[in-house]
Amino acid sequence: xxxxxxxxxxxxxxxxxxxxxxxxxxxxxxxxxxxxxxxxxxxxxxxxxxxxxxxxxxxxxxxxxxxxxxxxxxxxxxxxxxxxxxxxxxxxxxxxxxxxxxxxxxxxxxxxxxxxxxxxxxxxxxxxxxxxxxxxxxxxxxxxxxxxxxxxxxxxxxxxxxxxxxxxxxxxxxxxxxxxxxxxxxxxxxxxxxxxxxxxxxxxxxxxxxxxxxxxxxxxxxxx
Amino acid sequence: xxxxxxxxxxxxxxxxxxxxxxxxxxxxxxxxxxxxxxxxxxxxxxxxxxxxxxxxxxxxxxxxxxxxxxxxxxxxxxxxxxxxxxxxxxxxxxxxxxxxxxxxxxxxxxxxxxxxxxxxxxxxxxxxxxxxxxxxxxxxxxxxxxxxxxxxxxxxxxxxxxxxxxxxxxxxxxxxxxxxxxxx
Numbered sequence: 001x002x003x004x005x006x007x008x009x010x011x012x013x014x015x016x017x018x019x020x021x022x023x024x025x026x027x028x029x030x031x032x033x034x035x036x037x038x039x040x041x042x043x044x045x046x047x048x049x050x051x052x053x054x055x056x057x058x059x060x061x062x063x064x065x066x067x068x069x070x071x072x073x074x075x076x077x078x079x080x081x082x083x084x085x086x087x088x089x090x091x092x093x094x095x096x097x098x099x100x101x102x103x104x105x106x107x108x109x110x111x112x113x114x115x116x117x118x119x120x121x122x123x124x125x126x127x128x129x130x131x132x133x134x135x136x137x138x139x140x141x142x143x144x145x146x147x148x149x150x151x152x153x154x155x156x157x158x159x160x161x162x163x164x165x166x167x168x169x170x171x172x173x174x175x176x177x178x179x180x181x182x183x184x185x186x187x188x189x190x191x192x193x194x195x196x197x198x199x200x201x202x203x204x205x206x207x208x209x210x211x212x213x214x215x216x217x218x219x220x221x222x223x224x
Numbered sequence: 225x226x227x228x229x230x231x232x233x234x235x236x237x238x239x240x241x242x243x244x245x246x247x248x249x250x251x252x253x254x255x256x257x258x259x260x261x262x263x264x265x266x267x268x269x270x271x272x273x274x275x276x277x278x279x280x281x282x283x284x285x286x287x288x289x290x291x292x293x294x295x296x297x298x299x300x301x302x303x304x305x306x307x308x309x310x311x312x313x314x315x316x317x318x319x320x321x322x323x324x325x326x327x328x329x330x331x332x333x334x335x336x337x338x339x340x341x342x343x344x345x346x347x348x349x350x351x352x353x354x355x356x357x358x359x360x361x362x363x364x365x366x367x368x369x370x371x372x373x374x375x376x377x378x379x380x381x382x383x384x385x386x387x388x389x390x391x392x393x394x395x396x397x398x399x400x401x402x403x404x405x406x407x408x
Contacts, residue, residue, distance in 0.1 A: 021237075021243055022236070022237040022238060022239050022240075022241060022243060023239065025236040025237055025243075025247075025251055026227060026236040026237075026238070028236075029229045029234040029235075029236040029251065029254075029255070030229050030236075032229070032232075032234060032255055032258065033229035033230060033231050033232050033234055033258065034231075036231070036232060036258050036259065036262050037231040037232070039262055040261070040262045040265055043262070043265045043266055043268075043269050044265060046269050047265070047268055047269060047406075047407050048406055048407045048408075049405065049406055051317055051372075051405070051406050053317070053372060053374050077374050078317070078374045078408060080406060080408070113319075113372075115370070115371065115372060117347070117348040117349070117350075117369075117371045119346070119349050159350070161351065161352050161353055162353050163353065164334050164335060164353040164354070166334045166335040166353065166388040167388065168289075168337075168351075168386075169349070169351070170351045171337065171339065171346075171348065171349025171350045171351050171369075172350060172351075173348050173349075173350050173369045173370060173371055175370055175371075206345075207346070209347065209348070209371060209372070209373075211317075211371075211372040213317065213372065213405055213406065
C-alpha cells in the first residue's frame, strides 16, 4: 500500500514493490510537474494581472456650445485582459460583458484600480475662473438604483479646477480603488468638461489616458 | 527509452528499463531544475521593481515647467533611481506618484502644476489655481498626482514643477515613487 506524502498528491511505494518503481517514477514526476506548473501559473498570473490602458490618438475639441465630452478615447494602448473592452462610440470601458448583453464574458471578482488623466487648453480667450473637470463613473446597472440616480454608481472620482487664465494647459488626474463582486458587466465612463465660454478647449492628441487594472481577489469586508 | 514530463521535462524510466542510481540522480536533478525555475518566478513576485526618491528642496522661478532634481533615495528595489528620476528596468505597466509641497511665500501665486514624464513626454499633469493671490504660511500648497504608464525598458521617468505668480523663487520639496504592476 503506497504511503501518502504531504498534501500535493505525492506518495512512495512499499519497500518490496520493485516492479512498480518505473511506473512510480513516471507518476511521481508527472505529479511534481503538474503541481509546480500550477504554482508557476499562479505566480505568473500575479506578475501579469489583467489591465487595459486607453488614450486619444487625435486631438479632441470641447466646444463652448457643448462643454462636456464623454468620448475622448479612441485607442487601446494595451489590453492584457480577456474580459475588458472599450467601445469608442459609446465612450465606455466594459469590465465583463457589455451592458444589456448576456453575461458571456465574466470578469474576475476582486479589487481593481481605475484612473485617468488629461490635459486641456483654451484655444483662444479664457473665461477667468471657468471650470475644467475630469470625472469617471464606475457603474453596475444590475445593482439596485440609488435615489435619485437611475443606476448604481460604484465610484465617481472627480478632479476639478478653475482656470485663472495663468497660461498654458491645465492637467487633471483621478484614481479610485473599487471592489467588484458580482456577475454582470460593469461600465467605466469618463467625462471631460470645460466651462470656458470665451473659446473652445482642446485636449491634445496623446494627452489623455484612462486605465483599469485588476489587483487580485479579496475577501469582502463587511462593516457592521 | 526514457520518458519526460510535459512542462519541465523531468526524465523518468519506462517499463523494462534498468533502473540504476544514475536514473534516480537524473530524476532528482530534473526535479531540482524544475524547482529552480519556479523559484525564479517566485523571486520576481516577491521583489517587484519599485522605488521612491526625495527632493529636499529645489529653487524654481515662476514661469515655465522645470525639471525636478532629487537628492536622496528612500528605497530602490530593482529600479534605477537617480537625481533626474527613474529608468524603467523592463517592459510593463508602472504606477507613478508625485507629491509636491512648498513653504515659500512669494509675492503672489496664481497656479501650481506638477507633471510626470515618460521618455520626455508629459503623461500626467495636474495644475491647480490659487484662489488667493497671497497664500498662507506655512505649507502654503501641496499637490499630488499619479498615473499608470505603459513603459519599455530604458525609458526615463522624470518630473516637472511649474508655477505662475510673482516674487522670489519657490523652494519645492518633492517625493516621487514608482511601482511595477504588470509585465508586458
